[in-house]
Amino acid sequence: MKILISGGRVIDPAFKSDKKMDLLISDGVIERVADKITDKADTKIDARGKIVAPGLIDIHTHLREPGHEEEETIASGTRAAAKGGYTSIFCMPNTHPPLDNAPAVEFVLMKAQKEGLINVFPIGCITKESAGVELAEIGVLKSAGVIAISDDGNPVMDSQVMRHALEYTKMFSLPVISHAEDKNLSKNGVMNEGGVSTVLGLRGIPNQSEDIMVSRDIMLAELTGGHLHVAHVSTEGSVDLIRRAKKNKIKVTAETCPHYFTLTDEAVKNYDTNTKMKPPLRAQRDVEAIIKGLSDGTIDCIASDHAPHTEEEKNKEYDLAPFGIIGLESTLSLVIMDLIDKKILSWPQAICLMSGNPASIFGLNGRGKIKSGCVADIVVIDPLKEFVLTKNSILSKSKNSPYIGKKMKGAAEYTIAGGKIVWSEKEGINQ
């Protein structure tokens, strides 16, 4: 089975190449990249005017299976991801039961093998039941296949537990992903603390709820030499702290999400619960700091934090709706519109943040780059494709997006995972 992609602008962040080339895929691997390839192929893709890049890697997805299959399943989540241009996703362990034990991780991997459309890499819990008290069996989780550990959704409030996590994982080279939130400060808060929360009468979460924990975790990473990865950075303070930590050679990496560089807490007006997530939408100066952090390399990855919730759960009073929004099917377009088109990032930089860096930070060998011998995880992007994001167009089981109704630009035309076309704009999902 051979696929020839010709005439596209091939971007490879790992080798800093960005030029018009042809690419030949053979039996699941990249056989050759060259100026002109004339080999016979079973499928030919005309990529003139398109971007050809390593398949996108989402390091922060909630697949909800097992436990909340009404919100998302491994089958539906991987389809949504394929449509969004992703060939690999990391799934967070806050399922029911949580991924704090090897059988649960094996279940996810088995299901992904059977029903998933693209690669699924599970993240294991830091602590048993993500309760923040006792370390989970991290070594056993690693053998079962986890790629990192996190208690995402819950911060590890006990500094000693976090210290031990960062210390213990050094022998496995597993990153510890921090959901940075001081629970005592965020308390019952449901949105950013500031003028808007005051007007709306909603309880606020101050920036410092995040900043304090980012600061603590950086200090613990310095103390232990462990690898800290900060999830969903939303504040100016966090960006500054991470920038300084990197300067001091502390082993810290970080991600942000599209909503933190496209929206502010003004979007909460009208009490639309699709603007409710953790951390919350912040102020304009935070958005500007995030954008600066993306352009200067302080922030390493752009993740979706895809957090599906049903309409029944979301269409209610703001306080009662759960935190989280979906993002697999809108992230690429938002990066194109708000970062690339606005000249904040170049195409190679953007691909680096969405594929190259995720692969290198989390040690995915043979992915996140375009080179002969690498896994044939490829996305062909039409940067000019225009569409309106509608509920009907969304493949995720849940439709909780603040971008519904928004005019989008740029989308995946083909997603190829392991040498197989799993999504094409013309034919849709290919099982």
Added chain:
Amino acid sequence: MQLQRKDLLGIEQLDRKEIELILEAARPFKSLFTRSIKKVPTLRGKTVVNLFYEPSTRTRLSFEIAAKRLSADVVNIATSSSSVVKGENLIDTGKTLEAMKADIIIIRHNLAGAPAVLGRNLHSSIINAGDGFHEHPTQGLLDLYTILDKKKKIEGLKVLLVGDILHSRVAKSNIWGLIKMGAQVRVAGPPTLIPAGIENMGVKVFYDLNEALKGVDVVNILRIQMERQQDNLFPSMHEYIELYQMTGDRLKYAKPDVLVMHPGPMNRGIEISSEVADSPAAVINEQVTNGIAVRMAVLYLLSAKAGGEHKQKIARNS
């Protein structure tokens, strides 16, 4: 003249003209109260539902009397004895009331934005009777009416709100209304009870009550709730009384003809001394009377849009 909107969710959305329209409409209704027959047929045949998710006596009663004086049919629902305890959600409860052809639903809820959720999902008119820490627009309007009635103007007056601004929907509605009507607004309280970014609403913040009182025309004293102390927002009631109780001595810092208001229910001896509460400067009972007139005006002015078709709902949003 009618209000060109389906719902009254807050004073934030009203412009000065609309506020003036409501205040003017309340005046003739108030003059009814001295007659032997206090009732007019304005809302005959309309159904008004009081949907209260929080305990309330005065606001619920005030709306009920207002609607009855307009000849509407009034139904009261206390959620503690309704399908809500069986787990029915807000939107479904609202849709049930709409199916029973409720023209106007008056909602009191402990969560901010609950009236907005109902307004989005229903064709019936929604009146916010207080939602969480957000707004209590009819209280704000009746406070404006009382000030206007006593001072003959609002523009240029110095008005002080004292106490728990953070958890006060009354404060929020008062601030919006007063600012739109051209008053200068001050708030005073311990920093832990002043919400973030309140200055953006156009108010001046004071921590020292005596300082804040200097030269004010109106002081509106907010109720302090016992549970705030448990949240560690101030150390003790004793200290709160020391620093923020409105006493006769303190009131001397204000203008001699200062108006003293309180949205009730009062904690005598806590945020307000009996000396002040019972002084001629206090208009607390008049606020209650005016509340009925203002709520009659709101019900009347919204009734044109009440129970209307879907297109009106769209018109409101555009």
